[in-house]
Amino acid sequence: MTLQGALRFDRAWSSFPEQIIGPDVWVPTAIVVPAGAGVEGYNDISPRVGVAYDLFGNGKTSLKGNIGKYMHPASNAGRFVNANPSERITTIVGRTWADGNGNYNPDCNLLDFSRQDNRAAGGDLCDAPLDQTFGQARPATSLDPSILSGWGVRAHDWQFGVSVQQELAPRVSVEVGYYRRWWPIYDGTDVTDNILVASSDYTPFSITAPSDSRLPNGGGYVIPGLYNITAAGAAAGTENVQRAATDFGSYSRYWDGFDITAQARLRNGVTLQGGTSTGRTVEDSCETRVAVPEGRPGGLTNPWCRQAERMRTMFKGLASYVIPRVDVQVAGTFSSRPGVSLAANVVYNNAAVLGSLGRPLTGVPNVTVNVIEPNTVFGDRIDQLDLRIGKLIRMGRTRTALNVDIVNALNSNDNLAYSSTFSASWPVPTQVLTARLFRLSAQVDF
Secondary structure (H helix, E strand, O other), X not given: OEXXXXXXXXXXXXXXXXXXXXXXXXXXXXXXXXXXXXOOEEEEEEEEEEEEEEOOOOOOEEEEEEEEEEEOOOXXXXXXXXXXXXXXXXXXXXXXXXXXXXXOOOOOOOOOOOOXXXXXHOOOEEOOOXXXXXXXXXXXXXXXXXXXXXXXXXXXXXXXXXXXXXXXXXXXEEEEEXXXXXXXXXXXXXXEEEOOOOHHHEEEEEEEOOXXXXXXXXXXXXXXXXXXXXXXXXXXXXXXXXXXHHHHOOOEEEEEEEEEEEEEEOOOOEEEEEEEEEEEEEEEOHHHHHHOOOOOOOHHHOOOOEEEOOXXXXXXXXXXXXXOOOOEEEEEEEEEEOOXXXXXXXEEEHHHHHHHHOOOOOOOOEEEEEOOOOOOOEOOOEEEEEEEEEEEEEEOOEEEEEEEEEEOOOOOOOEEEEXXXXXXXXXXXXXXXXXXXXXXXXXXXX
16 A cells, blocks of 8 residues: 655645736826735645555555545635725726727827717817726726635645556556535635615516527526616615625535546557546535525526536547657547537526516616526537658657647537527637647657
8 A cells, every 4th residue: 555645735825916007198196006015915825645555465456545625726816816995996998989080099189088079160079988997097996805815715626536546457547436526715716795775776687588499498487597787776776795605605616526547558569548537516605695696606697506417528638659670650639528508698688587577677778698507518529530650760868759740630610619699590609629730840869
């Protein structure tokens, strides 16, 4: 038996120096953002344990297991930068411009945020900026102190795996394993809570999916779990605070699945390896959804608070052979991946929701809803074959490999992305794998 164990201590934090924006053409008076703290300090201890056991003592059957906690990166993103006070300053803005005199130059006073029409005098038309807060501090989401410091507060996941590897013949083996990964705190699952309103300020309602043979079970099903704010709630205003999802109820996210891998290194220079990976992801934030309807990704019109992906399988394989005497390597890899998850967004107006909502929509003329549960309907599988032909040149103690790679050798036309708008031609591919790529490379080993 071989045992391995470790404890890792992490402390992560962020801070912001004084920042100065301008002065320049667009910000004539410099904006000084004082120094401040971001994440005040995350403290974590991560255990990791691994074990390998020769099951019968003959070196042919190995039982392996591992479990460990892994912290998500401390990077220039997420909570680490969301507290930066400069994030509240609007530094990018757009405005509509019509080139009245055809000189390709905006002949307006762009520091004037009002609409200007100078075409009668030989100038241009410049509409008012789309955001009148350019160069100013705008309302922004605050971060609750509870997610900026402490033990076990930083995003992390746990990983567990157990497998059996069996030698079938000399240099030929197969391994079967079960693996599970779960996220107690996951990047991107924080809730944005408008503290000026309560959950009672949102009215739940449902919609009915179109009757269509392309939808699950022919469509026509009722989709509950949508919300619309009441007039009183809309009048209360907005003051957003970012908090952990677990503050509002249980939250779970995990992946589990099985891997099967076989590999062979034969005496005649042939290397073969292939296998499958089958698994699914399940995420449940329904308690959070009820407590803070506006706070979860997708907002009020995302009804899918529990997403249970069906089991899907990926196939991968490779083969390599070095032709003796001429030292030419021929190799190839093949992969077959499940297609991407499809969405079907349908627009519903007041008339379509009035019966369930009991009143007209507040603040919006219509709502757009994905009528397909995520990770239940998929596009076509994505298959790709890559080939390599290489020549090995040996000179003294050096070895040079000259390679020609053919990527997507079969020039497959697999669809990589689809439009999410439900229409008469849905699903419409928006990205297709059509390129066959030839690549030359050289590698020298001393």
